[in-house]
Amino acid sequence: MQYNTVSSATQSSALETNKVLRNTYMLLALTLAFSAVVAGVTMMMNLPHPGFIVTLVGFYGLMFLVHKTANSSAGLLSVFAFTGFLGYTLGPILNMVIGAGGGELVMTALGGTALIFFALSGYVLTTKKDMSFLNGMLFAGFWVILVAVIANIFLQIPALSLGISAMFILFSSAAILIQTSDVIRGGERNYILATVTLYVSIYNIFISLLNLLMAFSGDD
Numbered sequence: 086m087q088y089n090t091v092s093s094a095t096q097s098s099a100l101e102t103n104k105v106l107r108n109t110y111m112l113l114a115l116t117l118a119f120s121a122v123v124a125g126v127t128m129m130m131n132l133p134h135p136g137f138i139v140t141l142v143g144f145y146g147l148m149f150l151v152h153k154t155a156n157s158s159a160g161l162l163s164v165f166a167f168t169g170f171l172g173y174t175l176g177p178i179l180n181m182v183i184g185a186g187g188g189e190l191v192m193t194a195l196g197g198t199a200l201i202f203f204a205l206s207g208y209v210l211t212t213k214k215d216m217s218f219l220n221g222m223l224f225a226g227f228w229v230i231l232v233a234v235i236a237n238i239f240l241q242i243p244a245l246s247l248g249i250s251a252m253f254i255l256f257s258s259a260a261i262l263i264q265t266s267d268v269i270r271g272g273e274r275n276y277i278l279a280t281v282t283l284y285v286s287i288y289n290i291f292i293s294l295l296n297l298l299m300a301f302s303g304d305d
Contacts, residue, residue: 127176
């Protein structure tokens, strides 16, 4: 009887994990598509970038809203508002790059981002390794990046900017590994929060890769 109870609990846990994983990737695909559409509309209308302060307030304000509503149906609306806003901020950046003849750089950054995401996700899904040991590095990396970003606001050193982009790629890659591991090992049961973490990581990798490619191609 005890064995049957344990077996039933294990099966129930596996089903719940698979459901969270399936919902996460489905919502991630939808938010990425929605964000791309918003970015496309922004580009066609040639709308201006909202600026650093508005972007910062919008990012953290909508992120807070997502976390507050993550356990309700309103969480889905919050996710699309958040990813739509980031899509809007992406439009003017892409217009600037493409206008400077960097269309190939955009496609390369997009392909590189997809390759990184699928490689990292595939590794964790295949091996099912516990990646929680990266949490300490992620915490330390957050503060290093924060200090570097603040310093670069005042110093405006090109080499530091490139270093920040490289750190963002490493930081976001670690976040993808940890979040995917949390979902498949049952540590993350909320697919809305999992989706937002993965989306932000993909967004940061894309922007950082684009910045590096522009710099090394001489377009920056």
